Amino acid sequence: MKRKLWFGLAVGLQLAILLLMILTKSLVLAHGTKVLLKTLPVDPWDLFRGEYVTLNYEISQLNLKELHYDGEAFKRNDRVYVALKKGDKYWSATSVSRRRPADENLFIKGTVRYYNDYDSTIFVTYGIESFFVPEGQGPEIEREVVDLHAEVSVDSRGNAALSRLFIRDKEINFR
């Protein structure tokens, strides 16, 4: 009987992990601020998850000379907060910091992957770089290098979730 209880708890733990994964992303998608980001695609494949398009956003590569930042050098794997500001249509980065911004502006949380000392740029990932597509559909998006942008939800703590991808303002829908 006791074993049955422990088994139930072990299975419950698995279901809880799955539900937590769903919940964290669903909440960001439902309540986050929708922002449009300009992006470029590349096309890889993942053993477990299948085919996806890797998105390289404008905000993935930040030139420190063009942004506000506190002057501290960045290292690989540093957590950073990038403040976003809406332009005519797309959102762009205005500042980058290792500290969470205190003001009311929208910011997105990311991780420094690479720091280029020579031209003062950092490469940042936000966890929204993969857009999964049905098998064989990756190259179709990959060809679209002209006008591709993504709709991303960002919550008040900087967590982001990728919701939709657009080619020339038309949503990509595989159904």
Added chain:
Amino acid sequence: MAEKKLSRNRLRWLEREVGLWREDEIISEEQAGAILHRYVAGEERVEQGGRLVTVLSVLGAVLLGIGAILFFASNWQYLDRWVKVGLIFVCIVGAYSSGWWLAFGKKTYPKAGMALIFLGTLFYGSGIWLIAQIFHINSHFPNGVLFWFIGVLPVAYVTGSLPILTESSLLLSLWTVMEQGEFNNRNFLFLPLAALVLFLAYRMKGRAAVSLTLGGLVLWLVLANSYVDSPAVVLQSALFGLLVFSLGSFHTVRDDLAVMKLPFRVVGLLTFLFSLYLLTFGFVARVLEYNGKLGGVFFYASFAVLSAALAAAGAYTILRGQSTALKGFLFEGTLVLSAFSVVALLTLAWNWINPVTFLVVSNLQFFAVIIGVVVTGYLNSETELVNLGLLFFVLNVITRYFDFFWGTMNRSLFFMGGGLLLLSAGFLIERNRRKILSEMRVKTYEA
């Protein structure tokens, strides 16, 4: 003297043979009785059938699980995302509950039930990837494997299933390789988790899980230092291999631990021999010449750890007064330490010897170690040492053939020569391996 279990067929054969020995007056009546009293009929035939069922069911579960993972990976667009999520939850709960019912509830089909529980763990893994796919989650993808491991390990413990425990250790090793390979982290979290898996594997006597976790530890060490100084990493892994190998010998001091001797020795020896094998290549010598000195704090620390482990094991053996174990252990300890001394000397000599000398010495050393391993295996009647030694011998012959003749010989002659070399090597090794192994068997009976 405890009775040993034999299968009914073997026992019948033994009774017949002992009868013949008695008739031919090779042994006395008392000796015949004493021999036969050592053995009883075991349940091996039933066990074998059981094992076959386990293997078949686990294979079936693996195929189904892989199918599920690939189905969701193909991102089939005709199903709504929530239908897919619902489907995976139903699959997980269905596999676990039916598995539990068969294995522990009704207890009518315990092995099939365990296979269904195993399938549940695979469904759970595909659920993680499915959700990552639906929500386009890519932040730190090795976490997916970590979550899979975290969910599966408790199930292995509660059900006592060895295939699930093996799956957990495979996932743990895969996780650290992904984490360290992709994000260059030292990933120290791996160490306590590996210790936890080893603890469970010892309790559940899961040798495959111990082997995979030890393999993971080797990879962890290599990847944690891979961007420091590449040849130094090879030496560190050689050392670590020796440490694991000698820890294997240490297991003989207690009967209940003896079952874990084999995984330690195989993984340790594989690591050690493969590391030495890497040192026999010309490019390593060139890298050494370019890099110059070895940054060797870890190297000497490892030496200290190894020596301390050997000394502690030796002292423990003496205190326990187990003379046979002590003898074997000291013999191997000496062998291991002398092999290590050669490696250490080579390292120290890096700054003074030229690449050609280094290559000659490392090749001679590799050859000597292989001979040492085969001889030790022969003397101690350990087939795994003989087999591993011969395997690396063949690997070395093939590699050197490529090294010396690839650039200088006509391609057709190269391949024909290589083919002939392999065939004759295969023939010689097969003949001698059989001879050595059968001699070892005779020696065991004499003892």
